[in-house]
Amino acid sequence: MAATEGNGVAVRLADVAREAGVSPATASRVLNGSSRKPAEEIADRVRVAAQRLGYFPNAQAQALARNTAGLVGLIVHDIADPYFSSIARGVQQGLGENGVQLLLNSTGRDPQRELAAVRAFMSHRTDAILLAGSRSQQEDHELMEALRRYQDNGGRVAMIGQPLPAAGGVQLDNAGAAAALADELLKLGHRRFAVLAGDQSLATARDRVEGFVGKLRDAGVEPVAVREGAFTRDGGYHTAGDLVRDGLLEAGRQTCVFCANDVMALGTMTAVRERGLRLPDDVAVAGFDDIPTLGDMFPSVTTVRIPLEEIGRMAGEMVMEDGDARRLVVSGHPVLRESTRPVGA
Amino acid sequence: MAATEGNGVAVRLADVAREAGVSPATASRVLNGSSRKPAEEIADRVRVAAQRLGYFPNAQAQALARNTAGLVGLIVHDIADPYFSSIARGVQQGLGENGVQLLLNSTGRDPQRELAAVRAFMSHRTDAILLAGSRSQQEDHELMEALRRYQDNGGRVAMIGQPLPAAGGVQLDNAGAAAALADELLKLGHRRFAVLAGDQSLATARDRVEGFVGKLRDAGVEPVAVREGAFTRDGGYHTAGDLVRDGLLEAGRQTCVFCANDVMALGTMTAVRERGLRLPDDVAVAGFDDIPTLGDMFPSVTTVRIPLEEIGRMAGEMVMEDGDARRLVVSGHPVLRESTRPVGA
DNA sequence: CTGAAAGCGCTTACAG
DNA sequence: CTGAAAGCGCTTACAG
Incomplete structure (x- = not known):
């Protein structure tokens, strides 16, 4: 049949x-x-x-009769990005064994698709909607409006990563963690810094750079460059290449390059290596996120570990609770590895 | 309120x-x-x-009245594993813009949870269930039984990665791709091989090793070792360490180590490096999967690229079509990088 | 073209 | 404790 x-x-x-x-x-x-x-x-x-x-x-019939669907919706930018897939795993843990099922939507950072995802979740009468990843505040008016109405109807909303005025959630202290990393690098003796800032329209990238540069300035250190670029591996590769071309990175004078995320750090390392500079003697590199393969790189890469899975788990638990969604802040912490070993150490 | x-x-x-x-x-x-x-x-x-x-x-009410939920369920072992998250992204693409939503369940390879996931999806009357990742044939009797009943009721089932007797899907020609890799390595001049086989109770690991070793034998080459271990980064790290300890990997005599997946290759590289052997001069390394960061490793890592996202997409499209789910086979292909550069080349 | 009515498969006050 | 009945919010033959 x-x-x-x-x-x-x-x-x-x-x-x-x-x-x-x-x-x-x-x-x-x-x-x-x-x-x-x-x-x-x-x-x-x-x-x-x-x-x-x-x-x-039949869960549909039950949902209709009980007026609760046993569904939670998670919206991410890209499920294939380890940042979001780790969060997704945590969310599922946080949902627990209550038989609640996870609806996943990966939007490719497209505001139209984000809005469509929220609406689809509203249609499916999900008990909660979890939004992961930062977005620009601009065209989000419709999104906010939809979420507000969802909440008015009893839906729970939690943000993951980036705060939202009208909703609770779990956010990351990007600025604080970046400052802590800067502090450690200064303690190691680094004094010459360049910053690959990524896409500064993203709150995440902005906060990290501000936290890092702020701490540097507190110590009286001004970075030799702060360059924007794509928040991706290729963004790191190209921007680092530019830095070499412009003579800011060169042999014999160690510069510590802080990249606003790890994949940019990987691109940076390859770009630097291709141009014949040594890691970390000529160019020290630090990233942010602690993606899985960093410890097996050569040299192993300094970064900031953020407990992505735990963040997801906390958010998942939060929407399973009664009462209003709280606002939690978790902090990352520096992980120092070989890529930032100071010359002579 | x-x-x-x-x-x-x-x-x-x-x-x-x-x-x-x-x-x-x-x-x-x-x-x-x-x-x-x-x-x-x-x-x-x-x-x-x-x-x-x-x-x-109200999607629930529509589902009840229309007798079709607009839901597709995807079951993976671990959504935080790039293998599965890439597939998940592809699946969502394959589902297209028809407003079909994705229900995701990450089971941690636990047969009990897999069964629970299938049952939950059945309850939610998903239009289709997609199962990704290989599993042992043993305790799956209940699973198969549940899927069979699901199909009897009009549900569509597609396997991703591993074939299943009663269902169509998209599978990977692991053996063929591994053989192609072996062929390339032989052409490069490698003659001394060791194999980190991973967990041989997994069909995926088994097929890769058989394909690789089979091609070697066709060429009259017998690997100096085939060792099982965990199918993980740490599995690679420890097993490679054992090989060094046992004198099978040593300075001055290049051995090419084939790892049944990439994360094992990463562990292998670190283990080898920690013991003072040179990459690739003393130990050449090849993996399987082509996870994202491989090209930025040093040396960059030879592997087999498998079009995970495309596999997911094909499976997604397949369950959106009419007619019986077909059985598609896609092949990976070798990507040669620095980690297998022969000595003297 | 439009509407009244039955039905999708469950749950849950309300009676008994 | 148990059951008859209404209701959850839609869709869709069936009449008109």
Whole structure:
């Protein structure tokens, strides 16, 4: 039989009830935990019937009757990005074993698709919507409006990474962690810095750069360059190449390059190496995120570890709780490796 | 007002109909594409009313009435693993812009949780279930049974990566790609090989090793070692360390180590380096998967590229089509980089 | 073209 | 404790 539309021939609660010789109401109470507890003897009959018939409750019908879907929606920029996939894993953990299912939507940073995702989740009457990743405040008016209405209807909203005025969530202290990294690098003796700032229209990139440069200035150190570029591996590769071309990175004078994320640091390392400079003697490199492969690079790469999975987990737990979504801030911490070893150390 | 359960106060189709002065049937036909097309003038009134009231169709109610949920379920071992997150991204692409939403479940390779995920998806009456990643054939009896029943009820099933007797899907020619890699390495002049086989209870690992070693033997070359271990970065690290300890990897005699996946190759490189051997002069290394950071390693790492995203996309498209799910095989191809440069080349 | 009515599969006050 | 009945929000033959 060819697979056609839908699932109509599935066994229904009414079938189970008939098989067990009870009413649908009773069968429902036995099978789907209610406060009313039918007699053990009857309950057994129902369970046996359900088992024999291979009954699976129709979640759609339950959602309609109960007015709660058992669904939580997660919106990320790109699920193939380790940053978001780690968060996604954490979110699922945080949701726990309550049978809540995760609806995932990966939007490619497209505001139109983000809005469409929120609307789709609203249609599916998800109990909560989790939004991960920073976005520009600009064209988000419609998004905010949709989320507000969702909340008015009892939906819970939590932001992951970037705060939102009207919603709780779990955010990262990017600025503080970047400052802590700067502090460590200064302690190591670095004094000459360049900054690959990534895309400064992203709050995440901005906060990291501000935190880092701010701490430098507190110590009376001014970076020799702060360059914007794509917030990607290629962005790091090209911007670092520019720095070499412009004579800011050169042999014999160690410069510490802070990249606003790890993939930019990887691009930087390759660009620097291709131009014949030594790592870390000529160019020291630090990133941000602690993506998985960093420790196996050569030299291993200094970065800031952020507990992505935990952030996701906390957000997941948060939307499973009662009460208003709180606002939590978690901090990352510097992980010093070989790529920032000062010359002569 | 505190966010409580559910979404009950949302505006309903009946509200829109009343506002527009038409019947719910007409409103439904205007708003949710039916073959019957109401008059333009009326349709406009309905659309305006829906807009003014901020109407969102209740997907649960639609699913119940239409007997199709607009949901597809994806089951992976670990969404934080780049292998699976790339597939997940592809799947979402393959689903297209039809408004179908993705239900994601990450099971941690636990057969119990896989079964629970399938059951949950069945409850939610997903139109299709996609299973990614290989699993052992053993305790899967219950799983197979559940999937069979799902299919009997009209659900579509597609496997990603590993074939399944009763279902179509997209699989990878692991053995063929591994053989192609072996061939390239032989052409480069490598003659002394060791194999880190990973967990041989996984079909994926087994196929890769068999394909690789088979091609070697065809050329009259027997590997000096084939060692099992965890299919992880640490598995590679420890197993490679053992090889050094046992004198199979040593300075001055280049051995090419084939690792059944990339993360094992990364662990291998670090282990080898820590023991003072040179890459690739003493130890050449090749992996499998082409995870993102490989090209920025030093030396850059030879591997087999598998089009994960495309595999996911094909599977997504497949379950959106009519007719029986086909069985597609896609092949990876070797990517030669610095880590397998032969001595003297 | 439009609408009244039945039905999708469950849950849950309300009676008994 | 158990069941009959109404209702959740939509869709769709069936009449008109």
